[in-house]
Structure formats: C-alpha cells, structure tokens
Amino acid sequence: xxxxxxxxxxxxxxxxxxxxxxxxxxxxxxxxxxxxxxxxxxxxxxxxxxxxxxxxxxxxxxxxxxxxxxxxxxxxxxxxxxxxxxxxxxxxxxxxxxxxxxxxxxxxxxxxxxxxxxxxxxxxxxxxxxxxxxxxxxxxxxxxxxxxx
Amino acid sequence: xxxxxxxxxxxxxxxxxxxxxxxxxxxxxxxxxxxxxxxxxxxxxxxxxxxxxxxxxxxxxxxxxxxxxxxxxxxxxxxxxxxxxxxxxxxxxxxxxxxxxxxxxxxxxxxxxxxxxxxxxxxxxxxxxxxxxxxxxxxxxxxxxxxxxxxxxxxxxx
Numbered sequence: 001x002x003x004x005x006x007x008x009x010x011x012x013x014x015x016x017x018x019x020x021x022x023x024x025x026x027x028x029x030x031x032x033x034x035x036x037x038x039x040x041x042x043x044x045x046x047x048x049x050x051x052x053x054x055x056x057x058x059x060x061x062x063x064x065x066x067x068x069x070x071x072x073x074x075x076x077x078x079x080x081x082x083x084x085x086x087x088x089x090x091x092x093x094x095x096x097x098x099x100x101x102x103x104x105x106x107x108x109x110x111x112x113x114x115x116x117x118x119x120x121x122x123x124x125x126x127x128x129x130x131x132x133x134x135x136x137x138x139x140x141x142x143x144x145x146x147x148x149x
Numbered sequence: 150x151x152x153x154x155x156x157x158x159x160x161x162x163x164x165x166x167x168x169x170x171x172x173x174x175x176x177x178x179x180x181x182x183x184x185x186x187x188x189x190x191x192x193x194x195x196x197x198x199x200x201x202x203x204x205x206x207x208x209x210x211x212x213x214x215x216x217x218x219x220x221x222x223x224x225x226x227x228x229x230x231x232x233x234x235x236x237x238x239x240x241x242x243x244x245x246x247x248x249x250x251x252x253x254x255x256x257x258x259x260x261x262x263x264x265x266x267x268x269x270x271x272x273x274x275x276x277x278x279x280x281x282x283x284x285x286x287x288x289x290x291x292x293x294x295x296x297x298x299x300x301x302x303x304x305x306x307x
Contacts, residue, residue, distance in 0.1 A: 016192035017185075023249065027232040034228050036152065037178075043162050076257055080225030084267040099278065104255040107163050110228045117169045117231035118247065125294050126248050129287050133252075144275050 036101035037109050038073060045072060047082050054091045061095035066134045069102030070127070072108070086148045091146075097138035105130040173226075179227025188233050201241035208243070213288070217248035217281055218252025228256060244295050245288030252284035 005022050021121050050068060069079065083096045107114065114124035152195060156163040204212050233248055256277050257264075264273050 015192050017189035019192050020185050020188035023188065023232050023236065024181070031177075031228055032180075034226075035170050035173050037168075037172055039168075040152070040155070041168035043168045045165040057304075076255075076260055077263060079266050080260070080264055081202075093272075101255060101276075101280070105229060105252055107248070113228045113231060117235040119293075120245065121298065122291065125291055126251065126287070129248075129290055130252065133283045133287055137276070139274065139281050140279050141275045145272055149271060 027117070031082055031117055034110055034113050041072065043073065047085060051086060051089055051091075052080055054086065054089070054095060055092060058092040058094055062098045062135055062138060065091075065095035065097075065099035065138070066102045066106075069099040069134065070106035070131055071108050072101075072103060073107055076100070076104050092103065093142045094138050097141055098134045101137050102131060102134035105134060113145055165298065171197070172293055177226050177229060180229050180294040184229050184233055188236065190231070191236070197302070199258050204242040204246050208246070212243065212246050213249060213285060216249040216288075217284060220250040221256045221258065223250070223254060227251065243292065245285075245292040248291045249284040250286055254282060255280050 050072070053064055053068065055064075072102075079100045083100045086096050086099070087093065108127070111123055111127060114127075152163060160299075202208070203215060208215075230251075234242075234250065238244070238247055261273060268276075
C-alpha cells in the first residue's frame with residue numbers, strides 16, 4: 001500500500017467519524033428533551049400511583065397495563081419490580097405481562113424523537129401496533145403458561 | 150416550558166427531576182459514545198450495497214435473524230439508537246427489519262436472571278419466544294402499510 005492510499009484511507013476514516021459525530025450532535029437536542037421529560041415522569045409518577053390504577057378486573061386491567069406501560073418509561077428493571085409488586089397486590093398476570101411488554105416496546109415519551117428520525121408514519125404505526133401486540137403477547141404467554149403448568 | 154411552569158409551582162420537585170435527568174445523562178453517556186463509534190465505523194465500512202445485501206428487500210430470513218439478534222444484543226436507551234437506525238434505513242435497510250430491531254429490545258439478556266427471579270423460567274422463556282414472533286409480525290404489518298401508502302402515492306402520480 002503506498003502513502004497516497006494510506007492518506008486516502010485515513011482521510012475517509014476521519015471523515016466517517018466526523019459525519020457520525022455531526023449527525024449525533026444534531027440528535028442531542030432531541031435526546032436532551034426526552035431525558036428531561038423522563039426526569040419529570042420519575043418524580044411525579046410514583047409506584048404507589050401506578051398500583052392504585054388497577055381494579056382487579058382482568059380484561060380491563062390488561063388494557064390498563066398496556067396503556068400504563070406505554071406512557072411510563074425507563075429501565076426495564078423498574079418495570080419488573082413494579083410488575084412484581086402488582087402481582088403481590090393481586091393484579092392479574094395478563095395485566096402485568098402487558099405492562100412490562102409495553103414498557104419496552106411502546107414509547108409515548110420517545111414518540112416525537114422516533115417520528116423525527118424514522119418518520120411520522122413509521123413511528124405512529126409502530127407504537128400503535130406494539131400497544132396491541134403487548135396485549136396479544138401477554139394473552140398468548142399466560143394462556144400457554146397455564147396450559148403447560 | 151414544562152420545567153419553567155412546574156418550577157414556579159414546586160421548585161423542590163423540579164430540582165429533584167433535574168437531578169434524575171442528570172443521572173440518566175451520566176448513565177447513557179457510555180452508550181452515546183459507543184453509538185457514535187459504531188456509527189463512525191459503519192460510515193467507513195458500510196456502503197449502501199452492503200446494507201441492501203444483508204438488511205435490504207432481498208435479505209430474506211438472514212435479514213430477520215440479523216435484526217432480531219442486533220435488537221437483543223443492543224444496550225442502552227432506545228432513543229440513542231435512532232440516529233444510527235436512520236442512517237441504516239437511508240442506506241437501504243428494510244422497514245420491517247427496523248421494527249424487528251426495535252421490538253426485540255424487549256429481550257434483555259443481562260436482565261433475564263432478574264426477570265426469572267420475579268416471574269420464573271417458564272414465563273420468561275415463553276415471553277421471549279412470543280416477543281421474537283411478535284417482532285416479525287409487527288415488521289411484516291408495517292411493511293404492508295408502507296407498500297399500501299407507496300402504492301397510493303404511485304397511483305396519484307400516474
């Protein structure tokens with residue numbers, strides 16, 4: 001490999017990283033907005049508030065679980081801990097499963113950022129489908145679990 | 150704006166939310182750095198032809214398996230991955246695979262022991278299985294929607 005080729009590659013490499021950095025810099029504003037919103041959610045929506053929303057009626061609770069999981073967001077560990085608490089409080093496994101599924105697959109808080117990067121149509125359709133699929137996956141999982149245990 | 154209004158009503162809680170936001174920022178910083186590095190490397194080595202071959206329209210089962218695996222293996226907050234996914238999509242990654250990647254982020258290998266602790270092995274195994282199936286279903290439906298819209302737009306042009 002001659003010096004010109006090495007220089008050309010180094011230039012291409014530096015340019016690739018410059019483009020990546022520039023692209024991310026423009027995304028940083030959106031990411032900051034999402035993080036600030038998350039800060040508000042975590043302060044004002046406590047696990048106690050979440051538990052109080054469930055009624056004990058499995059079908060309604062599954063829908064509520066999926067809706068709550070869609071609105072709330074954060075580390076999945078939090079959803080497992082809240083899910084465990086909800087189960088202890090007598091909330092159905094259908095509702096808890098829908099809750100932990102939509103927690104990770106649906107993101108109302110991130111929706112503006114997702115729409116900005118991946119397109120409005122994609123973001124809205126994906127989140128709506130993920131909301132429905134959280135319920136479907138919950139029903140399929142719990143019914144199969146019931147059948148095999 | 151929210152912050153300004155809420156700060157006037159409850160400055161203590163707003164101070165607390167800012168602390169949480171700062172904590173989240175510190176937590177996601179390593180992921181942000183790794184995503185920038187990954188984007189740089191991909192910019193350097195990936196050409197639209199390569200993306201189309203492995204993740205494009207003709208990628209077939211291999212494409213789905215790649216998207217599912219990358220989704221499971223990816224870490225950090227979802228929004229950090231949007232810029233990278235945007236670039237891959239612009240390079241030719243199909244929409245269904247984009248959705249499959251995002252959906253499979255529900256499967257977190259390092260967190261499986263904790264999930265098993267709360268819900269048991271059979272539950273976690275079934276949920277993981279149905280999650281991967283649902284990711285493909287979602288991807289296929291989104292592609293159908295996309296084709297429907299593209300079809301309509303083409304009809305309008307004709």
